[in-house]
Amino acid sequence: MIINAMCLMLDYLVKEEDVNYLKPILKYYYKLNKKYLMYSATPASLIKLEEFEKDENIPAKKIDDFAKIFSRIDKAISQVNDVGIGISMSSSRSGKYESINGENKKGWYTGDGMTYVYLNVNDYGSNYWKNINYYRLQGTTVTNAKREEKNLSGLNTLTKYDFVGGAYSYYNMVAAMQFGSESPNIGFTSTLVGNKGYFVFGEKLICLGNSINSADEYEVETIIENRNLTGKVYIGDNEIKDKTGSVNSNYLYIENYGGIYLPKYEKVKYNITNNNFIEIYFEHGKVIQNEEYSYMIFPNMNKNDFNVYINNIEIISNNNMVSSVKNKELNSLEIIFWKGGQLGDIKIDNPCVLIIENDYIYVSEPTHKFEFINLSIGDRNYQVEVNKGYTTKVKKI
DSSP states (O other): OHHHHHHHHTTTOOOHHHHHHHHHHHHHHHHHTHHHHHHHSOHHHHHHHHHHHHOTTSOOOOOOOEEEEETTTTEEEEEETTEEEEEEOOOSSSOSOOOOTTOSTTOTTTTSSEEEEESSTTTTSHHHHHHOOTTOOTTOEEEOOOOOOOOOTTOOOOOSOOOEEEEEOSSEEEEEEEEEOOBGGGTBOOOOEEEEEEEEETTEEEEEEEEEEEOSSSOEEEEEEEEEOOSOEEETTEEOOSSEEEOOSSEEEETTTEEEEOSOOTTEEEEEOTTSEEEEEEEEESSEEEEEEEEEEEETOOGGGHHHHHTTEEEEEESSSEEEEEETTTTEEEEEESSSEEETTEEESSOEEEEEETTEEEEEOTTSOOSEEEEEETTEEEEEEOOTTOOEEEEOO
């Protein structure tokens, strides 16, 4: 647990300024999640947290809003306006999942681009993992082929794809993942492959997929969302009454969660499980070629504000060359160049990920193979030094 780790760090930090930075944060999150932490924090942590809560000289302070790509472990996280977003990927450098000592034996797809939208600390607690359908983890594209539960101690779960990673600015980030469902080292074969892009603007999440191919005789699905229901669900203006059905509108609204916008909804289904989880997913079919998808998630939005959100988001491109989304309100353009090429007046020589906003360009090279990216925007040229997937910030000329 992060809170326990932060409490433990206090005993080893040398600089007093670092200690004084952590204490207000710990106080804030203890007060916010006290009931939960009373049962999950260690006794040593609880003693510290109780002391901080009683100390009037320590102001409670939440962590500043941020976005971050962890290039060496293929993970991405952000926290903006009390909404947390996480993206869990895998590559030739980091495995799909671990299963040791009989634990996490059904984590098959947790590293296949699974997304997490946190609105409170308990969204993905123990009850989530006890009740979730492990074949339909949100953010993933999977088949319904039967998987085997097994320990993976000593087994390699790396993929053969290295174009996995992304770029981030202060509050925005974009993550890219070339994926294949096959896990030969653990006995699972599949021909399912594709490109997945995750575009985050503050608390807004836009997901694009393209070049999705499979020669298998299994149903292929892209899971939009799968979470415990705590309110009503609306498709368009109509509250859903049936447990399963087709989505017949661009608009989905889930109380106590937010809105989902579907530019194309014809292949989207929903299912409410006996555990009261709602599964929303694209049904791509069997033996598919060049399938694609797009959807937008707006956490904490008001049901009547769809048009305000949607009018600020523009999907520029979604194909095997370029995936790109623009947030017009923030003047932020996020681009995945799956190959070297061009988008408008932006030219690139090698595959990369870009964020262009106001006075800066943020560049990353997910494969970790190149030292430089040559970029031009109109008549302005940049040679950007890149380093193992990290994000490089460049001031516009």
